[in-house]
Amino acid sequence: MNHIDASEHYDESAFTGQTPSLLTIIIDTNPRAWAALNDTLPISKAIANILVFVNAHLAFGNDNQVAVLAAHTNRAVWLYPKSPNPDSVAGPDSQDVEMTGVDGRPSHPELGTSANKYPQFAQIETSILTSLRSLIDNTTTFDLKPTTLISGALTIALSYIHKTSLAFEPSKTSKDPANPTTAPSATLAAPTLHARILVLSVSDSEPAQYIPTMNAVFAASHARIHLDTISLHGMPTFLQQAAFITGGTFLSAASNPRGLLSFLMFGFLADAEARRSLITPTQDSVDFRAACFCHRNVVDTGFVCSICLSIFCEVPENAECLTCGTKLALGSYGAKPAVIPRKKKKKKRINGINGREETGSATGTPVPA
Amino acid sequence: MADSDGEYHAGDASDDEFSGAPGSQLETRSRSRADGPKKSGRKGGRAAWEDIQRSWDAVVEGADGTLAGTIEGLAEAEKRARLLKDTTPLQRGIIRHLVLVLDMSFAMTEKDLLPSRHELSMAYASEFVREYFEQNPISQLAVIGMRDGVAVRISDMSGNPTEHLEKIQEWVKQEPQGSPSLQNALEIHTPTHGTREVVIVYGALMSSDPGDIHDTIQSLIKDRIRVSIVGLAAQVAICEELCSKTNGGDNSSYSIALHEQHFRDLLLAVTTPPVTRTQEQSNASLLMMGFPSRTLAAGDSINYCACHNRPTREGYGCTRCGSRVCRLPAECPGCGLTLILSTHLARSYHHLFPLRNWVEVPWSEARRSKACCSCLAPFPDVPGGAKGKGKGKGKGKEKPDRLPLKGLSESGRYACEVCRSHFCIDCDLFAHEVLHNCPGCQSDTRGAQQNGDINGAMEIDP
Ligand SMILES: [Zn+2]
Ligand SMILES: [Zn+2]
Ligand SMILES: [Zn+2]
Ligand SMILES: [Zn+2]
Numbered sequence: 001m002n003h004i005d006a007s008e009h010y011d012e013s014a015f016t017g018q019t020p021s022l023l024t025i026i027i028d029t030n031p032r033a034w035a036a037l038n039d040t041l042p043i044s045k046a047i048a049n050i051l052v053f054v055n056a057h058l059a060f061g062n063d064n065q066v067a068v069l070a071a072h073t074n075r076a077v078w079l080y081p082k083s084p085n086p087d088s089v090a091g092p093d094s095q096d097v098e099m100t101g102v103d104g105r106p107s108h109p110e111l112g113t114s115a116n117k118y119p120q121f122a123q124i125e126t127s128i129l130t131s132l133r134s135l136i137d138n139t140t141t142f143d144l145k146p147t148t149l150i151s152g153a154l155t156i157a158l159s160y161i162h163k164t165s166l167a168f169e170p171s172k173t174s175k176d177p178a179n180p181t182t183a184p185s186a187t188l189a190a191p192t193l194h195a196r197i198l199v200l201s202v203s204d205s206e207p208a209q210y211i212p213t214m215n216a217v218f219a220a221s222h223a224r225i226h227l228d229t230i231s232l233h234g235m236p237t238f239l240q241q242a243a244f245i246t247g248g249t250f251l252s253a254a255s256n257p258r259g260l261l262s263f264l265m266f267g268f269l270a271d272a273e274a275r276r277s278l279i280t281p282t283q284d285s286v287d288f289r290a291a292c293f294c295h296r297n298v299v300d301t302g303f304v305c306s307i308c309l310s311i312f313c314e315v316p317e318n319a320e321c322l323t324c325g326t327k328l329a330l331g332s333y334g335a336k337p338a339v340i341p342r343k344k345k346k347k348k349r350i351n352g353i354n355g356r357e358e359t360g361s362a363t364g365t366p367v368p369a
Numbered sequence: 370m371a372d373s374d375g376e377y378h379a380g381d382a383s384d385d386e387f388s389g390a391p392g393s394q395l396e397t398r399s400r401s402r403a404d405g406p407k408k409s410g411r412k413g414g415r416a417a418w419e420d421i422q423r424s425w426d427a428v429v430e431g432a433d434g435t436l437a438g439t440i441e442g443l444a445e446a447e448k449r450a451r452l453l454k455d456t457t458p459l460q461r462g463i464i465r466h467l468v469l470v471l472d473m474s475f476a477m478t479e480k481d482l483l484p485s486r487h488e489l490s491m492a493y494a495s496e497f498v499r500e501y502f503e504q505n506p507i508s509q510l511a512v513i514g515m516r517d518g519v520a521v522r523i524s525d526m527s528g529n530p531t532e533h534l535e536k537i538q539e540w541v542k543q544e545p546q547g548s549p550s551l552q553n554a555l556e557i558h559t560p561t562h563g564t565r566e567v568v569i570v571y572g573a574l575m576s577s578d579p580g581d582i583h584d585t586i587q588s589l590i591k592d593r594i595r596v597s598i599v600g601l602a603a604q605v606a607i608c609e610e611l612c613s614k615t616n617g618g619d620n621s622s623y624s625i626a627l628h629e630q631h632f633r634d635l636l637l638a639v640t641t642p643p644v645t646r647t648q649e650q651s652n653a654s655l656l657m658m659g660f661p662s663r664t665l666a667a668g669d670s671i672n673y674c675a676c677h678n679r680p681t682r683e684g685y686g687c688t689r690c691g692s693r694v695c696r697l698p699a700e701c702p703g704c705g706l707t708l709i710l711s712t713h714l715a716r717s718y719h720h721l722f723p724l725r726n727w728v729e730v731p732w733s734e735a736r737r738s739k740a741c742c743s744c745l746a747p748f749p750d751v752p753g754g755a756k757g758k759g760k761g762k763g764k765g766k767e768k769p770d771r772l773p774l775k776g777l778s779e780s781g782r783y784a785c786e787v788c789r790s791h792f793c794i795d796c797d798l799f800a801h802e803v804l805h806n807c808p809g810c811q812s813d814t815r816g817a818q819q820n821g822d823i824n825g826a827m828e829i830d831p
Binding site: 076151153163166214217219222223245287288290299301302303305311312319323326 | 503506507653654655656657658659660661662663664665685688689706710711712714715716717718719720721722738739740741742743744745746747792793795796799800803804805806807808811812813814
C-alpha cells in the first residue's frame, strides 16, 4: 500500500501478504433448543453448515486458524483443538469415542474422514464430530437445563485468542520488565492477528451470567475482538449488547434457520480487515436491558447503588446495598426529583421497609451533561 | 533549571512514595509497574538521569551458565508481582468528578520526553480519558489547559469520552506557549456530589499566579478537593505543598515522571477509583436509572430528540415516559430520570467481584493437568527423575532472595482455588488484568451451585 513512504516498514502485511485471522466459533449445544429446532434445522445439518463455513474461512488464507467450542448446558468444552487434559470433555471413563455408528442421534456418514479431503479440513471435522459426539453422549437428563454457558465459552475463547496473539506478537516485549505485554493497550499497535468470535446461539441469555458475560465482552472490546452472533432461536439479549459493544455483527436467523449457511457465508465470513471495506449488517435496535443483582430479573429501569453500581429491581431491604452493604439514602423516585434539605435520616430508618417514600435526597442524581 | 539536585529528589521521591501509603490513589498500579527497572538497577540514591534502565545490572547467570532463564524469570516474576496485590474488594466512589489540568506552557516544548512533552502529554491525556471512563463509567470529567498565564477550557464537565477526545484532539497541533498558572487552573468549582479531584500534568518549574496560591489551597481544602500532580521536570515546592495539604498531609499524590513509560503509568494510575473515605460514604444513595434500548426511527422517517430538538434517526426512549434522547448518559428531559447505557455500569462490575488470586501449583499436584485449562498451551511435564528443560524450572529455589520470585510456580501452573483448574502464566495475567473471569469456574458448573456468582470471585460480606 504505502510503497512510497517509509511507513511501509511498519506494515507487516506488506511482507507476509495477509494478516492471519483466527476464527473462534462457539456452538450453543443446548439440547432443548436443538430439539425445538429439529424440524427445520437438525443439529447435524447445522454442524455440516458450520464445517463448510470453517473450511471457507481456512481456504481464505494459508495462515488462517480456527477454534471451535461448545457451550453446553453446564459446561463449555473444546471441540477443536481438543483439550489434552483428562476429564475435559467427558467423564473419566470415556476414551475418544468412535464416531461411527453410535446411534440415538443422527449420524454423519458422509462427513467421515476421506482420502479425497484436504487433511486439515478432515482433521478439524473429525475432532469436532468426535468431541461433540462424546459431549452429547455424556449429557444426562440431569444436565438438561434451559441455560447455556455462553459466559464460560467466551472466557475460554478469549484466553485462547490472547495466548495465540501473544505468539504472533512481533517483538518479545514480554522480555522487558518495564513494559509487560499485558499492560492495557500496550498491544494495541498494528494487529498481527485478526481474531473474532462467532456465537451460534439457540437459547436465551441467562441473567445469572450477566456479570461474567459482560466482563468477557469488555475484555473482547479491549482487545478489539469482534463478537458476532447468529441467533437461530431464543433471544440472546446480552450477545446483542456484545455485538454492539465490540463492533460485531448480530443477525437473527430465527425466521429461517434453514438458511444458516447463507447467513454464515454472507454475514460472517469477512474478517476485521475485510469488513472495513464492506457494509456489514447493522442492528436497528439493541436491547440494553440489564439483569438485576437481587432477583436476576431483566429490567429496563432499576435502582443503582451509587457506591458500587449494583442494579436492583426494587429498593433493597433496609435500603442497604446487597452487594457492598452501604446504607443508601433514598431519593424520591417520582417525576422531577425534588431536592429537600437532608434531615430525615431517622425517619427512613423507622420506615425502612417501605422506604420508597420521600426522604431527603440531598445528594440528588448525578447530572450527566 | 533541571539541576541534578532537583532530579535527585525526583527519583528518590517516586521510589519512596509508592511504598504503600494507605489510601493513595496511585498506590496499587504505579507501585507495581514502576518498580520494575528500579528495583533491579538502583543502588542507593542517584540522579534521575543516571537511573536509566540498566537491564544488564539485573542479569545474573543461571546455574547452567545461560541468561535465558534469568531473563524469563525476571519478566515472569514482574508480571506475577503485579498480580499479587491485594484483591480485597473495596467500596469505591465510582461517581467521580475529576478535572484534568494539562500544562500547555512553553515548558512543554522541551523534548526530554519523546517526541515532545506536549505531544506526549496530549497522547496520554487521550489515553487517560479512555481509561478513566472505562474504570469510572458514569463519572464526569473536565479538561483544562494552562497557557499564556490563564486557564483555558478544553472540555467542560461531562460524562462522554468521545466529546473529550475530540476536544483534546483540537489542541494537539497548537504550540504550547506562555507561562502556566496553577492558581487560575485550580479556581474551578466542581459539583458537590461524589469525589472531587484535580489531576495536574505539570511540566514547568514556576507558576505565574494573579494572587496568593495559599488562599486557593485553603479553599480547596475546605471544598475537600484532592489534587494530584504528575511533574515532568524537577520537584517544585508549591506542588508538593498543594498535594500534601489537599490530601490530608499525604504527599504521595505528587510524583515526578522519570521517563515516558513512567509518566504514562503515573497518569493512568489516577484512573483507578480511589478508596472511598468514610465521611464520603454519607453521600451514598440509591439512584433510579433507566436502561433504554437503542431504536432506529421506523423506515425513512426521522425523529427529533427531546434533549436538543435535533433530528436524529437513532435514539433511546426513556424507560419511564418514552421521551427520546439522542445520546446517553442523559437526564430525561421529560421526567428527569437518569438514563444510561447499562453497559456503562457493567464496565465496572469487575471491581465488585474481583477475581481471586490463583495459587502456585507444586510438582506434586501438577500431574492432574497436561495443558492450560483455557488456552490449551502444554505445561512442562512432571519431572520423573529427568529434569527435562532445566532452565524453565527450579529457578524458584535457586535465587529466593532476589526479586519477588515467590509468585512463580515451579510447575508453570497456577490454580484457581475454587474450580481447581490449572492455568498458564499468560492466562493468569489475562484473567486477572483484563478478563476478570475464571475460565475454569465459568466453563463448568457441574460442581457449583447455580446461585451466586460462580467466578472464583471474592464474596463480599456486608
Ligand atoms: Zn452497593
Ligand atoms: Zn422520561
Ligand atoms: Zn493458558
Ligand atoms: Zn476458577
